[in-house]
Amino acid sequence: MQAFTTLTGIAAPLPKANVDTDQIIPARFLKSISRTGFGKNLFANFRYKEDGSENPDFVLNQEPYRKAEILIAFENFGCGSSREHAPWALLDFGIRCVIAPDFADIFHNNSFKNGVLPVKLPRAVCEQLMEDARMGGNARITVDLEREVVVRPSGEEIPFKIDPLRRHLLLNGLDDIGQTMQRAGAIDAFEAKRAAAQPWLAAPAEAPATPPGA
Amino acid sequence: MSGQKPRTLFDKIWDAHVVETLPDGTALLYIDLHLTHEVTTPQAFDGLRQAGRRLRRPEATLGVIDHNIATDASRYTGIVDPESRVQVETLERNAAEFGMPLIPLLDQRQGIVHVIGPELGRSLPGMTIVCGDSHTSTHGAMGALAFGIGTSEVEHVLATQTLLQKPAKNMKVEVNGTLPLGCTAKDIVLAIIGRIGTAGGTGHVIEFAGDAIRALDMAGRMTVCNMSIEGGARAGMVAPDETTFDYVRSRPMAPKGEALERAIAYWRTLPSDPGAQFDTVVRLEAGDIAPxxxxxxxxxxxxxxxxxxxxxxxxxxxxxxxxxxxxxxxxxxxxxxxxxxxxxxxxxxxxxxxxxxxxxxxxxxxxxxxxxxxxxxxxxxxxxxxxxxxxxxxxxxxxxxxxxxxxxxxxxxxxxxxxxxxxxxxxxxxxxxxxxxxxxxxxxxxxxxxxxxxxxxxxxxxxxxxxxxxxxxxxx
Missing domain, CATH: 3.30.499.10 (Aconitase, domain 3)
Structure with missing residues (x-):
């Protein structure tokens, strides 16, 4: 995972609440077996017309927002499906930070695992940042994870809070699987205790299926 | 155990699965059952392969193909859409390579992952259950803690059989009274979402309680828990009771005989204690619900x-x-x-x-x-x-x-x-x-x-x- 420290970039305003993951990346584009390549279908139902041509009214089809690295939206961003293709699509497009009043839980988790930073700020602040974003290419916004501040184009600093463990992993681009595997001894001990207390969990009564080719 | 603080159903299942607690309060939570399907797993298996990792417990994992297959007879002659075919074949190949049990596409037991888990007796009360799908909340109807995860977390569970999680808040949604003619579990859960809103349950696990919930059969409870995520909650659950145990008894992969009786004795200890504290409580009258x-x-x-x-x-x-x-x-x-x-x-x-x-x-x-x-x-x-x-x-x-x-x-x-x-x-x-x-x-x-x-x-x-x-x- 790519580390996230400080980002200064163009922010795109998306003044909508309840932006669900079906909007971020519609299900028909989930058929790839890779983590990359989803950017072209980010917000596909808004970005493209029925004939496949670009919809000029959608913010990410306008200059300078084609190069946006920050997205500003309203409440409950990322609700709905658990698809990690949503942060993958944002990342593949070039967006590394989403600022909103709050986020749906699964999207919030998935973002951290992919170096996309979700920043929670009150609605009124998001509205101010949205005004900044509407100023276009001359109004860059900085998101500093080290100091936990968003810097407006005016220089005003707005503090935010990120869970310390998540912040640590993100600042250092750490893979948490490797960290957990260092606790294998504790997992072994837990499993042994559990197998004795709840033997019915050991294996299903009927073998579920044979792995193909086995 | 006297003198212990009264706990909710969620608290009890959570506590029973904490392997370790990190200094900041994050728990390393043990996962009993990991269900997988073709859409949210290819990148996870790829990650394992690249890191040279294996499945920690293949027998605690079960795969099935459901999202992108046709529902007409064409499935018997091969998948027409080339991308769908690749995705399905990738799951089959990954299952073989990593030794993961998989229900074959043309097996009679194939179906939607959240239907087959309980139906086959694989999803049981008291378990922690995850799947790369937000509607994993369905399995909470069994009296389990079941929630959807992203693909990175799928990879984490495949490799370690655990997840790093912060405890959720407890929310109780109590539905009392008798459901009017023409109304069903679906009407109950839609009415609940209408009340709490799509973000009302964010950060919470919902326990559905009250006599209108108790009166539902297992299918109805699954419908209600299924849509917890539409109310923003990652998990919804119903305390296990005789309805649950009767349902489990006849399932092919469920424990049998003495093992089952021992399991039921444990499952009877899971319902929320009297006086257990909920962070949020919502009450609805079943009699007020219309279709x-x-x-x-x-x-x-x-x-x-x-x-x-x-x-x-x-x-x-x-x-x-x-x-x-x-x-x-x-x-x-x-x-x-x-x-x-x-x-x-x-x-x-x-x-x-x-x-x-x-x-x-x-x-x-x-x-x-x-x-x-x-x-x-x-x-x-x-x-x-x-x-x-x-x-x-x-x-x-x-x-x-x-x-x-x-x-x-x-x-x-x-x-x-x-x-x-x-x-x-x-x-x-x-x-x-x-x-x-x-x-x-x-x-x-x-x-x-x-x-x-x-x-x-x-x-x-x-x-x-x-x-x-x-x-x-x-x-x-």
Missing amino acids: QVTWGTSPEDVLPITGLVPDPEAAEDEARREQMRRKMQYMGITPGQRLQDLKVDVVFVGSCTNSRIEDIRAAAAIARGRRVADGVRAMVVPGSGLVKAQAEEEGLDRILREAGFEWREAGCSMCLGMNPDKLTPGQRCASTSNRNFEGRQGPGGRTHLLSPAMAAAAAIAGHLADVRDFQPKGTV
Whole structure:
């Protein structure tokens, strides 16, 4: 995972609440077996017309927002499906930070695992940042994870809070699987205790299926 | 244990699965059962391969193919869509390489992951269950802690059988009283979402309680828990009771004999203690619920079927007014219109919310001796091969076919528009699925969420209709 420290970039305003993951990346584009390549279908139902041509009214089809690295939206961003293709699509497009009043839980988790930073700020602040974003290419916004501040184009600093463990992993681009595997001894001990207390969990009564080719 | 603080169902299952607590309060949580499907796993297996990692407990993992397969006979001659084929073959190859049990595509036990887990007796009370799918909350009906995860977390569980999690807050939704005629579990959960909103449960695990929940059969409890995520909660649960134990007893993969009795003795200790504290409590009277239907593009946009399309001008602020106007434009509806006047093009009975045998019986009871309206395409998609076989044994397929419904093969079908079953732009669908988001059932498709009986009534009427006007003809 790519580390996230400080980002200064163009922010795109998306003044909508309840932006669900079906909007971020519609299900028909989930058929790839890779983590990359989803950017072209980010917000596909808004970005493209029925004939496949670009919809000029959608913010990410306008200059300078084609190069946006920050997205500003309203409440409950990322609700709905658990698809990690949503942060993958944002990342593949070039967006590394989403600022909103709050986020749906699964999207919030998935973002951290992919170096996309979700920043929670009150609605009124998001509205101010949205005004900044509407100023276009001359109004860059900085998101500093080290100091936990968003810097407006005016220089005003707005503090935010990120869970310390998540912040640590993100600042250092750490893979948490490797960290957990260092606790294998504790997992072994837990499993042994559990197998004795709840033997019915050991294996299903009927073998579920044979792995193909086995 | 006397003197211990009273705990909720969630607290008890959580506590029993904490391997370690990190200094900041994050728990390393043990996962008993990991269900997998073709869409959210390829990148996870790829990650394992690149890091040279193996599955820690293949026998605690079960794969099935459900999201992007066709629900017509074409599945027997190979998958037509090349990308879908690659995704399915990738899961098959990964299962073989990593030794993960997989239900083969053409096995009778194949079906929607959230239908087959409980049906086969793999999902049990007291378990922690995860799957790369937000509707994993369904399995909470067993009295389990079950929630959806992303692909990175899928990889984490495959490699370590654990997840790093912060404890959720406890929310209790209590539904008391008797459900009126024509109302079902679907109407209960839609009414709940209408009350708490789509973000009302964010950060919480919901325990559904009260005598109206206790009175539901397991299929109904699964419908309610399934849509917890539509209320923002990652997990919903119902305390295990005799209904649960009776359900588990006959399941092929469930424990048997003495092992089962020992398990049941433990499961009886799981319900929330008297006096257990909930961070949030919501109460509904079952008697106040009428058959529900959604009008907009969020599951919280829900009204009784007797209602009228709301007026955006009545909303409290301009942002909300603008949002409602946008929804109305997308849905092709106007303020003040009677919901019952909305003509439907498609009716879909299926999905992990409502594709169990009880759901199909409910649709067939309305369809019996009647005809689908001209110009309406009505489809019934059983949740699994076993549900399909059971329905055929009961003659439900015949009743539905005679009424003009399509009777299809098991899969996710028209719930999410990633297989051949999709709406075309502008089509209006009465659907028993779980999300009415813009484009969810196909770009430009217009979804109205409702119960299986209400869906069947809409198919017969040709427009959204009140199931209370459709008395069953004879018995099914």
